[in-house]
Amino acid sequence: MPEAPYGSWPSPIDAALVAAHDGRPEYLGSLGEELWWTAPRPAEGGRRALLRLTPDGGDAVSVLPPPWNVRNRVIEYGGRPWAGVARPDGAGPLVVFTDFADQRLYAIEPDAPGGPAPRPLTPRSSVGGGLRWCDFHIHLELGEVWGVLEEFTGEGPGDVWRLPVAVPLDGSAAEDRSALRELDTDRHRFLTGPRLSPDGTRAVWLAWDHPRMPWDGTELKIAEVTGGPRPRLTAVRTLAGGPEEAIAQVEWVPDGTLLAATDRTGWWNVHRVDPDTGHAVNLCPREEEFADALWRVGHRWFAPLDNGTIAVVHGRGTARLGILDPATGELADVPGPWTEWSPALATFDTAVAGIAAGPGRHHEIVRLDTATGHCRVVAHAHRDAVDPAYYPEPRARVFPGPDGREVHAQLYPPAHPGLTGPAGTPPPFIIWAHGGPTSRAPLVLDLEIAYFTSRGFGVAEVNYGGSTGHGRAYRNKLRERWGVVDVQDCAAVARALAAEGAADPDRLAIRGGSAGGWTAAASLVSPATADVYACGTISYPILDLTGWAVDETHDFESRYLETLVGPLAKVPERYHERSPVHHADRITAPFLLLQGLDDVICPPVQAERLLAAVAGRDVPHAYLAFPGEGHGFRRDDTIRRAIEAELALYLRVFGIDRPDAPVLDLNGATR
Template sequence: MTSSSRKQSAPAGTWTSPISAAVVAAGAAPLSQVMLDGLDVCWLAGRASEAGRTTLLRQRGGQVEELTPAPFNVRTRVHEYGGGACLVKNRTAWFSHYADNRIYRVENGAEPVPVTSGGERRYADFTLDGQRQRLIVVREDHSTGAAYPVNTICAIGFDGFETVLVIGADFYAAPRMSPDGRHLAWLSWNHPRMPWQGTELWLADIAADGTLVNGRLVAGGENESITQPEWSPGGVLHFVSDRSGWWNLYHFADGVVRPLCERAAEFGGPHWTFGGSLYGFRSDDEIVCTYIQDGVSRLARLSTRDGKLQEIANPYQEIRELRVNGDTAVLLGGAPTIALELARFDLANGTREVLARSIEQLPDSGYLSVPQSISYPTSGGMTYAFYYPPQNADFEPLPGEKPPLMVIGHGGPTGMASSTLKLATQFWTSRGIAVLDVNYRGSTGFGRAYRDALRGQWGVIDVEDCVAGARYLAEQGLVDPERLVIRGGSAGGLTTLNALTFHDVFKAGASYYGVSDLKGLDADSHKFESHYNEYLIAPQPEADRLYAQRSPINHTDKLRRPMIFFQGLDDKVVPPQQSETMVDALRARGVPVAYITLEGEGHGFRKPESVVRTLEAELYFYLRVFGIPLPAGLAPVEIENLPA
């Protein structure tokens, strides 16, 4: 790395960086759904070069084999967000194929064989009932002709015959069978709640004919969120509940629910997708778990006898998934200088082996900004964020220059910004632009009260927290108050648009398929989120008044800052009309505006050429707006109403 004394001074935004838009577009291979089958490690990996399909891989004896060759795409659309699309047990794999919704079986490396007939039924969250030669799954049936699909827990015989086991609730998740095959636990919840608001944990006996009897409610309710029910090797039911205000571990024994480790930390997360796992059993006496404290993941051993928690040394600050079998633990983890990777731990001797990386070749560390975890005051107390200062091995700011700041509001909006290495963030910091990634009120990872602070306040306090973060850094003298920008996509796009519409802190912004019309978003929602706005904003009829107040599409007269909009023309979640209305309003009022549309893209951009185009266009836009010299080779963008 070049020493600081030999760095070249140059205006922020113009620094040459090896982290090009093309490098970002080549990006990270998605890794998900880690599984252990004896000593075999299995996981899902995205294949960008194969139209983005997801494939199932297995490592056995040091060799990695693909169980689902092209064109199979291991993915499900239950709840639209999917997850839990496969299961591997006893060297047999079952998976959902995205193209036809059928479940397929793969044995001993042979070709996948269909089990179900497909059509309008979708399946997720598989559990093996080996004694009865069947799978137990969550089924979502779109063939009934009803306004919304019917969700059930269903048994599917190895011959494909389907039997509904549980019906009546709006949603189901996590069917989990006891080790002796005699009991089944599962989660359910009903509208208008989302699963991080309130779920119920049920338990039933499995009768001789395979049906369920003696169903009883174990825990949960309208204001208690339960996730990840699991059985210990000895047959004790465990789960994660936020009844204390934090997602902590509990067990259910002798008819009584007891906490295992009461702590102001999150041992679980919101159920957006199926199949998640953040703890597992090394034995009846020891759980290996991960939990989030102060925005950072920890890995630990938990004694089920006395509740003592002992940290396990590891290099990760974010752990997304964790599976345990005896002395083996596998996880997906990342850190500020580690892109998401799959690692195996030997719990007996403490060794770690990396099995797969989302990015094989990382830039030199001299070009990577290591974020600082910060908190700052807002109207609700304190808000949390990761601050990334500019970093480049070859460049430094001009004398006396303070960097521009880009504020990012995550989507969700119950998501969580993490410090795991993301090339899309380093694209900006390596060019001299600071980044603030905000965990505004409503984010996961900081307890129930922090998450529930967003209730009825979406479009208000998330915006306030982003504005307060920009002001805080400017007041600390870390960034240039005259060059503050904000960007966001989808729900984060609403945060961006409202920050620019109702506040005067930011000087420019970028909306990626951002929500500008809450009423329109409500009308287009699918079953899983069809009542979510009742929580985020208000139930009807009050909602309509607040929709009008908080939808920037109704207040374009207040939007005076330059903006660039990016919109997929095939977007069904936030249709192009929402962006076009905002663009037309700015154009008519003489505000600088640019509009980039992308053929063949929907809600979220997948094509590498789209990623390159949007990143370079956004950079060009900011440089022009702030009068920063343009580097050679940057493709021009038409910016209307911007003086030459």
């Protein structure tokens, strides 16, 4: 095979193609045999469309035209933004959804004459972030929608409360806040939407309070439903959970018992819970995860089926779909090329549908008939936009880390059907640090990764200590050690690849967004790792821990650092010592800084503080700021510009020539 320098290979995977395939379907649900979900539209301003697939064999259709954007800002990351019911009178489905522009809850009847005409159900609010809604359920017999209300009481990010509320379906609350019914007075800072028992006499939900995050500890709440046609939740009590037990999901089953995904064994396993006593039985004891971090309210990792079995998403570092027999504990995995299933299962009769991807496939909507074992793609079918020979062939690896700990990573070596690198010359490698940090990088086809590997760069995604997917003990490795363990583990992978001859030790880069941006920046200022990397890409990062802990982020994560770093009042010096903004004098490697100007999670002031700290120093860098973008980029033009700028950085620093090299000013210019 012909040889060419790594990084110089021509590729059909351009930035426009990456942008067009950015994002994935989310929040799948069923209305009878219909499937509904949201899907990204990068070319339409980054909105989320609401799609509908009827069982007649046709294609999925977008229910609402632009600019309707089915998304909400509950806890800023958003929660389940729609719910629906198949009405028994033949009138077709009734669906409610939140629109991102005003955060109001709307109702539509898509089969009504003249098509869907959304009508508002909730009022506007001019206070702070207004009224926001998520994780709701329609109760036709009550004429109400039950869900989570997030209401701001002032202008500060912490001036907020969340509570379960009933919204009238008749629209009487559209201009009248007093028409909304608060369902209980058992206040918690965070909660999921209440689920009614099959007989309608009880309800359950999850709740937690600062400083805990939902993967640290949650409480399973249960209440009596009393009050006739306008019921409330009374006699609220904690059934299970606590400060060191994280319950990620709870669901009723037809016999009136509960299913809950709890990590009381050190792993998120599915338990059957007695609603009277709280006694729990592990239905499938395994050192595997049957849930993950609850970053978005309304995620669903398991779903009971009508035949008594349970569809479960499970795995260790992966997320496969299986069918669990609760009577025997037997678990049968669904066959096929999908190794990563999203927490968005939809069931009807003995069928289950989900959103699935694999190392060579984008996210698809897949339907399984458990009675026959037949599994098929019903929407978003994967189609190779280019010859798949340009895709990398990834593999999972475990590397030795400091103190003998394991470091999990996924390697994506350079791949090209017509070229190889010069013999005896290792390729440049980019170390990717995922966000969260209590999260993980899945092993799936990602055209952004293929953009680099098809040009001759290697990519290593590091699921550093603190990542999910490997049990609570691995997840807890980051407690009070953020900025240490994640930095060490990324460097351990980079050094191991160089020692193996798999990566060029002089052409290593680190990149990440959000918490990954923190890890990238911290790696460039750490005396123990700064010499590892030739450059870095830092996207919408946390850079100043003290500012972020005091008033520079949203309510959901405002106390997160107490676990990741320690209480600010007790260890203020730790906040200062680990913050990259206070050690900008240590940065010698060129870097690219990318920031959304509407980001309220990692606001621009953090990036601007770093820029001020490096001003006047001879450190090549560029800052690209994007109006209209929040935490993570959604618009196609932003995605294109960001990925081209990142490539330009690596080409410049690694000394690679190519005729189509994007232009990037590394003189500290802001654009």
